[in-house]
Amino acid sequence: MIELRLEIEDLADTRFAVSAFNEAVLSLRVWLLPGYYALQLPWLHHARESLGGLDIAPLLALVGPNRAVPDFLTPRPDEPVAGFDAELDRVRRVPPAKVAADIAAVHEGRPVPAVLADGLRRPARLRDRLAELLHAYWTATLEPHWPRMRGVLEADLLYRAQRLARGGARLLFADLHPGITWRDGVLRLELSYPHRELRIPITGRGLCLMPAVFVKTPGMPLDPGEPPTVSYPARGVATVWESAPPAGPGVLADLVGRRKAAILACLERPASTTDLARRLGVTPGAVSQHLAVLRGAGLVGRARAGRSVLYARTPLGDRLATGSPVRIP
Known part of the structure; x- marks a missing residue:
């Protein structure tokens, strides 16, 4: 506790903050414990195919026996939505002594894996090698999914x-x-x-x-x-790895149309136009037209979060999408 x-x-x-770099580091645990991270298995399948000949053994050795990762690789972001390159630059400036101490702490007194142990004799060089490897790993396995x-x-x-x-x-x-x-x-x-x-x-x-x-x-x-x-x-x-949208209620589809019903069903969490277009397999322009109608009917609202405009169901939209009774005054 x-x-x-x-x-x-x-x-x-x-x-609040989110970090592309932290996500890359935390994703290393999925390779070692795929059964525990079952929701990420679709990503892992694609990542294995995208990895090519890149050897990520040194990165996987950073994960401790209890799934912990070194603190110097998960810095608290300076920005609400931290980009990968900016966070990578911060890691490159970490003092070598902290690199060595954080890797040792993760392994809780156990011997550090051999693939890292030799590098710890020159922690600055190890830090730079890990940074380069993380950049290649990010580009191959995560950058296409980041949006x-x-x-x-x-x-x-x-x-x-x-x-x-x-x-x-x-x-x-x-x-x-x-x-x-x-x-x-x-x-x-x-x-x-x-x-x-x-x-x-x-x-x-x-x-x-x-x-x-x-x-x-x-x-x-x-x-x-x-x-x-x-x-x-x-x-x-x-829903990050989802390829098909959830089905909307049949009666709602009859009322507002199949596509608008599908959009309401997708908005069980706020989403951007691009996200909705991907899940529905249509163009962002088509989604925008349907969202304009749903907004005009008071079924969805919108708000800006970072660089994105997110749409969310209103209470009335929630009741219609879930089939709950709607009270008429």
Whole structure:
């Protein structure tokens, strides 16, 4: 159990961020534990085909026996939506001593795998080698999927912002994950990999909450001295790899048309026009036309999240899409 104590100022400083670089590092765990990360199996299948002859053994050796990864490879982002190259540049500037210490910490006193052990004699060179390898790995296996991943992550940010606006911290933390609870100014985390019992004051450092695609349970840096960051699984992760949209209610399709009904069904989470077009197999222009009609009917709304405009069902749209009774005044 980890307890993070937040004062009023800390709540005011709490922010959200997503990171392409963190996703690349966290995805390494899927190769080692595919059964545990079952939702990511469609991605893993494509990644194996895309990898070519790239040897990622040194990257896989970074994952510790309890799925932890070195803190220097998962820095807290400086921007709400951190790009891969910017985060990679930060990693290249990590002091060599921290590289060595973080890799050793991940392996919890066990011998570091041989594929990394030799490199630790010259940690600066190892750091640069890992950075180059991560860049090649990202380009081959994740960069083509990033627009869809970012859409899911930004949709989560929009949802959390709405929760915070409606009910403050209590509502914000209520459904981040079953292993995250909030009470009396303390955020409690039940982590799936071993940590010491810790009580960490946040005062003055700010808390960053990070939705992630390649996360199944809450996570934090191994070193409590790192900037306080909590990762959690984003809503709608399974839809990242989805190729077919969910079917809408038959009666609704008769009422508003098959395509508009399918769009409403897809909006069980906020989504961008591009995301909807991909899932429906139509052009973004066609989706935009249907969304304009649905907005005019009061069934969907929209809001900007980062560089994307996300659409979401209104309460009336929810009731129609789920077949719930609609009260007529």
